[in-house]
Structure formats: structure tokens, C-alpha cells
Amino acid sequence: MNKKNIIKKAEKYRWEIGDDFHDAVIETIYKEASSIAENTVTDKNVSSTLDFKLDRILTSKIYGFPIMLALLAIVFWLTIQGANIPSAFLSYLLVDLLHGLLKSFSAFLSMPNFIDGILIDGAYLSAAWVVSVMLPPMAIFFPLFTLLEDFGYLPRVAFNLDGIYQRVGAHGKQALTMTMGFGCNAAGVVASRIIDSPRERLIAIITNNFSLCNGRWPTQILIATIFIGSVVPSYVAGIVSSAAVIFIAVLGVLFSFAVSWSLSNSLLKGVGSAFSLELPPYRPPRFWQTIYTSLIDRTLIVLWRAVVFAAPAGVVIWLVANVEINNITLAKYFVDFSNPFGMMLGLNGVILLAYIIAIPANEIVLPTILMLTTLTVNIAGAGVGNGVLFETDSINATAEILKAGGWTTLTGLSIMLFSLLHNPCSTTIYTIYKETKSMKWTFVATFLPILLGVIVCFFTAQVWRIFAG
Amino acid sequence: MIQPILNLIFGITVLIILTIFLFPKYGLYAMYKKSKISKQKIYVEDSLKFLYESEYEKLSITLNQLSGYLKVKGESFKNILHRLEEMNLAEITDDNIKLTKQGSEYALRIIRTHRIWEKYLAEETSIRESEWHSEAEEKEHSLTESEVEEINKKIGNPLYDPHGDPIPTKTGELPPFIGLSFYVFAEGETVRIIHIEDQPKEIYKKIIEQNISVGAVINILKIGKDSVEIELNGKKIRLTSELIKNITLEKIKTEVYFPAGAIPLSDLEKGKNAVVLSILKSCRGQQRRRLLDFGIVPGSKISTEIESLGNDPRGYKVRGAIVALRNNTAKQILVEKV
Numbered sequence: 093m094n095k096k097n098i099i100k101k102a103e104k105y106r107w108e109i110g111d112d113f114h115d116a117v118i119e120t121i122y123k124e125a126s127s128i129a130e131n132t133v134t135d136k137n138v139s140s141t142l143d144f145k146l147d148r149i150l151t152s153k154i155y156g157f158p159i160m161l162a163l164l165a166i167v168f169w170l171t172i173q174g175a176n177i178p179s180a181f182l183s184y185l186l187v188d189l190l191h192g193l194l195k196s197f198s199a200f201l202s203m204p205n206f207i208d209g210i211l212i213d214g215a216y217l218s219a220a221w222v223v224s225v226m227l228p229p230m231a232i233f234f235p236l237f238t239l240l241e242d243f244g245y246l247p248r249v250a251f252n253l254d255g256i257y258q259r260v261g262a263h264g265k266q267a268l269t270m271t272m273g274f275g276c277n278a279a280g281v282v283a284s285r286i287i288d289s290p291r292e293r294l295i296a297i298i299t300n301n302f303s304l305c306n307g308r309w310p311t312q313i314l315i316a317t318i319f320i321g322s323v324v325p326s327y328v329a330g331i332v333s334s335a336a337v338i339f340i341a342v343l344g345v346l347f348s349f350a351v352s353w354s355l356s357n358s359l360l361k362g363v364g365s366a367f368s369l370e371l372p373p374y375r376p377p378r379f380w381q382t383i384y385t386s387l388i389d390r391t392l393i394v395l396w397r398a399v400v401f402a403a404p405a406g407v408v409i410w411l412v413a414n415v416e417i418n419n420i421t422l423a424k425y426f427v428d429f430s431n432p433f434g435m436m437l438g439l440n441g442v443i444l445l446a447y448i449i450a451i452p453a454n455e456i457v458l459p460t461i462l463m464l465t466t467l468t469v470n471i472a473g474a475g476v477g478n479g480v481l482f483e484t485d486s487i488n489a490t491a492e493i494l495k496a497g498g499w500t501t502l503t504g505l506s507i508m509l510f511s512l513l514h515n516p517c518s519t520t521i522y523t524i525y526k527e528t529k530s531m532k533w534t535f536v537a538t539f540l541p542i543l544l545g546v547i548v549c550f551f552t553a554q555v556w557r558i559f560a561g
Numbered sequence: 562m563i564q565p566i567l568n569l570i571f572g573i574t575v576l577i578i579l580t581i582f583l584f585p586k587y588g589l590y591a592m593y594k595k596s597k598i599s600k601q602k603i604y605v606e607d608s609l610k611f612l613y614e615s616e617y618e619k620l621s622i623t624l625n626q627l628s629g630y631l632k633v634k635g636e637s638f639k640n641i642l643h644r645l646e647e648m649n650l651a652e653i654t655d656d657n658i659k660l661t662k663q664g665s666e667y668a669l670r671i672i673r674t675h676r677i678w679e680k681y682l683a684e685e686t687s688i689r690e691s692e693w694h695s696e697a698e699e700k701e702h703s704l705t706e707s708e709v710e711e712i713n714k715k716i717g718n719p720l721y722d723p724h725g726d727p728i729p730t731k732t733g734e735l736p737p738f739i740g741l742s743f744y745v746f747a748e749g750e751t752v753r754i755i756h757i758e759d760q761p762k763e764i765y766k767k768i769i770e771q772n773i774s775v776g777a778v779i780n781i782l783k784i785g786k787d788s789v790e791i792e793l794n795g796k797k798i799r800l801t802s803e804l805i806k807n808i809t810l811e812k813i814k815t816e817v818y819f820p821a822g823a824i825p826l827s828d829l830e831k832g833k834n835a836v837v838l839s840i841l842k843s844c845r846g847q848q849r850r851r852l853l854d855f856g857i858v859p860g861s862k863i864s865t866e867i868e869s870l871g872n873d874p875r876g877y878k879v880r881g882a883i884v885a886l887r888n889n890t891a892k893q894i895l896v897e898k899v
Binding site for chain 1 (some may be wrong): 867870873882889
């Protein structure tokens with residue numbers, strides 16, 4: 093047979109055999125492999141009955157949900173309670189003590205005011221701030237979460253919740269990345285790697301920002317206490333303001349469902365999708381190893397990225413608040429310019445500017461707002477000095493500054509909404525780009541929440557003004 | 562008091578305008594994108610495709626049939642015909658219309674684009690099966706040749722589109738209309754016999770003796786190494802490999818036939834054991850590969866272990882591991898209880 097004939101014959105067989113012989117090959121390989129295994133491998137089946145019993149309880153229709161909620165509540169409680177002391181300590185060490193030392197050192201060297209401001213009050217202070225607020229909760233939350241993961245419990249959560257996520261076109265594992273997002277959105281985005289279906293993974297990445305992260309909880313709680321708690325009688329103030337914060341968090345979850353649904357039916361309609369979820373056997377978690385890896389892989393990487401972004405942003409914050417043209421700071425120019433637009437959203441120019449320049453971390457939004465407010469309305473005696481980030485010693489002092497800045501209950505409500513619905517911090521944006529390798533999806537993930545925030549705040553403000561005066 | 566109301570009206574107006582512009586498929590932007598491809602081109606290409614597919618099945622087409630297919634009449638239909646002749650793509654004699662050689666080549670390109678795009682949608686995306694055709698109908702007019710080749714490469718030079726129709730090669734070759742052999746199909750599929758080779762005589766006789774004839778609809782029960790088991794009119798027939806070589810088949814686009822005793826995995830009650838019979842053809846691409854990766858292949862033992870609230874997804878034990886599958890996937894796995 094000559095070459096031509098062979099090729100011709102091959103072509104003919106190719107048409108006849110069709111496309112699906114790959115499947116047939118795999119099937120044969122599996123069949124062969126399993127028959128070999130059956131003949132040679134003996135299975136002792138020790139742990140599988142225990143696994144079976146655990147699965148019966150943890151994925152049970154009656155106990156599954158309560159167990160899950162209880163475990164999550166414990167994790168959050170441990171994080172919030174456990175983080176207070178180290179956070180206060182770090183803040184004392186880095187912000188109060190070391191910052192003061194650096195200042196006196198630079199005064200000793202008689203460094204020019206400008207350089208001292210940029211480096212110490214700008215770069216150092218905002219990086220120190222981010223570390224002291226961000227590190228403790230993450231160092232508690234991530235190891236706890238990783239322990240649950242290592243034990244094998246988290247896939248069961250995904251299994252329990254998949255029914256809900258299926259309806260909005262997402263993957264059950266999004267429940268896990270979303271929960272992770274309550275700790276830190278950047279970590280939540282990285283965690284989306286566990287979703288192996290391309291479409292569902294993108295959905296999880298884009299909607300992660302709707303989980304109220306660690307950096308936003310304190311802002312929510314403080315604002316709710318000052319502006320929501322104060323409009324109700326004092327004996328229910330505590331409950332009402334906590335309810336307001338939980339309402340915002342739940343609203344975030346609802347937004348993540350709604351956005352997941354609309355993305356999977358519009359922009360992401362065509363992207364490939366395949367569901368499967370392996371439920372690995374339970375095993376005792378490897379305690380030290382887990383703590384080590386979760387500290388290195390999750391906490392430190394995220395923290396490092398945050399610091400890298402926070403330091404230059406600190407410089408910008410300082411410059412905006414200190415560079416003057418015709419005796420008026422840059423901040424004041426922008427605040428006056430953007431105030432009308434801010435007011436339309438129930439916010440003000442100071443808040444808009446704070447959200448722009450404090451993009452590296454949500455943790456420094458509130459200190460920036462306080463600093464800018466005192467700067468623009470000239471409150472005497474508040475803060476450490478011109479254009480330096482600060483926090484007040486008491487809630488009342490904060491409330492006084494904000495009220496002097498013209499804040500009303502509507503401003504409080506609007507900033508709670510806007511804090512939920514605005515662009516992710518720069519660390520998260522960068523992480524989204526790293527994970528998706530796509531400008532397009534990074535763009536969507538960045539601007540979609542802002543768009544939603546502007547719409548929600550705008551309509552809330554108008555309706556509020558019509559009905560509440 | 563007035564200002565917020567005005568603002569509210571303004572805000573709602575902006576939202577409505579945005580919706581009108583950006584609404585998927587029917588929004589102004591989507592309409593504008595669609596309108597960029599000329600109507601005339603679409604009609605010409607659709608005619609070529611229709612003529613070619615008819616000629617492939619050895620049917621001749623009258624002008625009336627073409628007009629009916631395109632849903633165009635009168636003056637505009639005449640324009641299309643004029644254009645086809647002018648571009649030397651088709652010849653019109655009396656009432657019949659036939660493709661020229663050039664027309665055939667053009668048509669094959671369109672068909673290739675259409676079928677490759679359908680295959681792409683089936684394998685790589687999660688677009689629903691009911692939408693493949695209409696998506697491809699639009700895409701075939703706008704994809705360039707190099708884009709088609711790129712996609713073709715990406716999905717591994719497929720031979721058949723997801724409906725089982727052959728994809729013309731780049732050089733415009735198609736297998737002669739001979740239909741397919743048994744091995745192209747999976748167990749459980751329903752097919753029609755379109756050709757029985759009458760040489761050599763003895764084998765032909767053996768086939769005829771089984772009451773097998775051209776046009777008969779059969780169910781493929783089992784495909785073995787050297788024999789195939791089929792069901793014809795409720796009767797099980799075993800055919801040896803030398804017989805089946807001479808029979809060619811055609812896919813029927815109907816519901817898949819379930820072999821006796823087979824149930825979809827999604828119907829397997831909790832705690833019950835079963836053996837996997839097959840994964841239906843409708844489960845493709847990534848999802849299918851994922852199942853194969855888990856070792857869900859014919860012959861695997863499988864049992865339903867756990868159910869979530871609402872019974873979707875459910876956890877199945879296969880090869881010692883528990884795998885959760887959604888019901889829409891589990892429906893496409895046929896099992897037999899043991």
C-alpha cells in the first residue's frame with residue numbers, strides 16, 4: 093500500500109470512528125485499572141464507618157444548618173474577642189510609641205518638615221495603622237478557618253449550601269470563599285481557586301467584595317453606634333445598632349446572590365461550567381502545620397501586599413492634606429468640588445475623598461475621614477496635628493467631630509451602605525488581577541460595586557429626604 | 562422637598578435609559594451590533610447553506626422551496642436570486658436552483674463555521690443546547706476564517722458537530738453521505754439504519770434474515786468487542802462484528818432510550834447500590850471529563866450516601882470516595898441497581 097492510500101484510508105476511518113474514542117480509551121483504562129486493583133488491593137475499611145456517621149450528622153437535614161451557624165458564630169466570636177487585646181497592643185506599640193519615637197528622632201536630626209511628614213506621618217503611620225488593625229484578626233481567623241478546612245468540614249458546608257447557590261448560578265464552594273471574605277476580601281479571592289469551574293470561579297471572585305471584610309466591620313459598628321443607636325431610646329440602642337450592622341452584612345450576602353444571578357445570566361452566560369464536589373474523608377487536623385501554613389500563605393502574604401500599598405498611599409494622604417496652593421490645601425479644593433455630588437448620595441466631599449485616597453485598606457478610611465474633617469472644618473484641639481491620621485479616645489469625641497463636619501443620621505446610613513458597596517481595596521484589586529489574569533474582569537469587579545453603591549445611596553438619600561425631611 | 566423628588570425622577574430616568582441601551586440581546590447596543598452585518602449577506606449565505614445541505618442529501622430544490630426557507634417573497638427574493646447569479650454562486654434553470662462549484666465551496670465554509678461554533682459552544686461553554694443553533698446561525702456570518710481555524714484548533718479539530726453532523730474539512734471535504742458505524746454511538750442510543758452493504762452476498766443474507774432493513778429504527782443495547790446487541794421491534798438481536806461492518810446508521814434526534822432496568826443516578830434511593838451503565842452523550846466537555854476523572858465509568862460501583870437539604874446535590878460513593886453531584890448531572894448517568 094502506498095502512502096497516499098494509507099492516508100486516504102486513515103481519513104476514512106477517522107470519519108467512521110468519530111470524535112468520541114477518547115472517552116472509550118479512558119473507560120477502558122479505568123476498567124483495566126479497577127480490575128487489577130480489585131484483584132490485588134485489600135481494603136481494611138477502618139475509618140469509613142466513623143466518616144459515615146459524621147457525615148450523617150454534619151450534612152443532616154435537621155442538624156446541618158444549626159451546626160454550621162454555630163461553628164461560624166464561634167469562629168467570628170473568637171476572632172473579634174481575641175483580636176482586641178493584640179490589636180490594642182500593636183496600636184500602642186506601632187502608632188503611639190514608635191511613631192512618637194520616630195518623630196522625636198527626626199526632630200533631633202532636625203529633618204525638614206516636608207520629608208519628616210511624607211516619611212513618618214505619611215508612609216510609616218498608614219502602614220503601621222494597617223498592620224495593627226489588620227494583623228490580629230487575620231492571624232486568628234485564618235488558622236481557625238484552615239483548621240476546619242483541614243478537618244474536612246468545609247466541603248460539607250459547601251455541600252449543604254449548594255442548593256441555594258445553584259439557584260443563582262454559582263457554586264456551593266462560594267459559601268466558603270464568601271465566609272473567607274468576611275475575614276479579608278483578598279484572601280477570599282485567592283480562596284476562589286478551590287472552585288474548579290471557570291464560570292463559578294469568576295462569579296465568586298467578582299462577588300467576594302460583598303462580604304463585609306475585617307477592615308469594614310469597625311467602621312460599621314462605630315457609625316451604627318453613633319448615628320443609628322442615637323435615634324432610638326438608649327435602652328435599645330445597643331441592640332438596634334448591632335442589628336443595623338448585621339442588616340448591612342446580610343444585605344451584602346443578598347447582593348452577592350443577586351449579582352451572582354445576574355452575572356451568570358448575562359456577562360458570564362457563555363463561560364464554561366461544571367459542578368462537582370469531592371467530600372474527602374475526615375481526618376484529625378495537623379494543628380501546627382495548619383497554623384504555620386495559614387499564617388504564611390494567607391495572613392502574611394495579604395498583610396505584605398496591604399503594607400506595600402498602604403505606605404505610598406500614606407504619602408498621598410499626607411500630601412493631599414498638607415500641600416497648599418494659595419493657602420488652601422489640595423484636600424479642601426477637592427472636598428469643596430465634590431461636595432455637591434457627595435450630598436446627592438447622602439454623603440459629603442470628605443467621605444468621597446477619603447474613599448479615593450484610602451484605597452489601600454478599608455482600615456484607614458475612618459482615620460482619614462476624621463483627619464480630613466478636622467482639616468476642612470477647622471476644629472481646634474482635635475487630632476495630633478495637621479494632616480496626620482488619628483483616632484479619638486472615645487466614641488463621643490468621634491461623634492462630636494463628625495457632627496461638627498455636618499453629619500446627620502442620613503450621612504451615617506449612607507456611609508454604612510457605601511462602605512458595603514464600593515470598590516475593593518487596592519490589595520484585593522491587585523489580587524483579582526493576579527487570579528484572573530484579565531483586565532476586563534478586574535475592571536468589572538472594581539467598578540460594579542461602585543455603580544451599585546452610587547445607585548443604592550442615591551435612591552436611599554432621595555427617599556429619605558422626601559419622607560424624613 | 563421639591564429637589565429630592567426631582568432628583569428621584571432624574572435617577573429613575575437615567576436607569577431606564579441605561580436599561581434600554583444595554584439590555585442583553587434586545588437593547589439598542591445589541592441591536593446596533595447585529596445590524597452591522599448586512600442583511601443581504603445573511604440571506605445569500607443562508608441560501609447557499611440550504612442548497613448545499615439539500616444537495617448533500619440528493620434533493621433538488623425549487624425556487625418556491627428556497628423562498629419558503631428564507632421566509633422572503635417578491636421583489637426582495639428576486640434581489641437575492643439576482644445576487645446569487647451575479648456572484649456566480651448558483652445557477653437557475655426554469656424553476657430549479659443549483660449551486661455552482663464556487664457556490665458549493667462558499668457554502669462549505671459557512672457550514673464549517675456553523676458546525677465548529679456549535680461544537681465549541683457544546684464543549685467549552687455552558688450555553689444551553691436549545692440555544693446552540695440560533696447562536697451559530699448568527700455567528701456563521703460574522704466569524705472570519707482565521708478565527709474559525711483558531712477555535713477549531715482549540716477544541717481539537719473535531720470531526721462532528723454536537724448533533725452528529727460531519728464538519729467539512731478546511732479543504733472542503735466531507736465524508737460521502739454514508740452514515741456512521743456502530744462504534745460512533747454509545748450504548749443506549751437510538752439510531753436509524755440508512756444503508757446495508759449488499760456485498761458479500763452471504764453476509765447481506767444473514768443481516769436480512771434478522772428482519773433488519775434500511776429505515777429500521779433500532780436501540781443499541783450493548784457494544785462489545787466482537788459483537789453488538791440491538792433491540793428491534795422489542796426483540797433483542799446479537800450481531801457479530803462481520804455483520805455490523807456492513808451496516809451504516811444515522812443518528813435520530815430524539816429522547817435517549819433507556820435500556821431495560823436502567824435508571825438515572827438521580828433516581829437511586831439513599832443507601833442503595835448500583836453499577837454505572839453509561840454516561841449519556843448529552844453530558845459533555847468539562848463536566849464529562851470531570852466524571853471520568855472521578856472514575857465514574859461503565860462498570861463502576863456507585864451508591865447514594867448523603868442528601869442535602871432539598872435533595873440537590875447528593876453525595877455518591879464511588880471508588881471509596883464521596884463525590885457530590887447535582888441532579889442535572891446525575892440525570893445523565895445511567896445506572897443499574899444491584
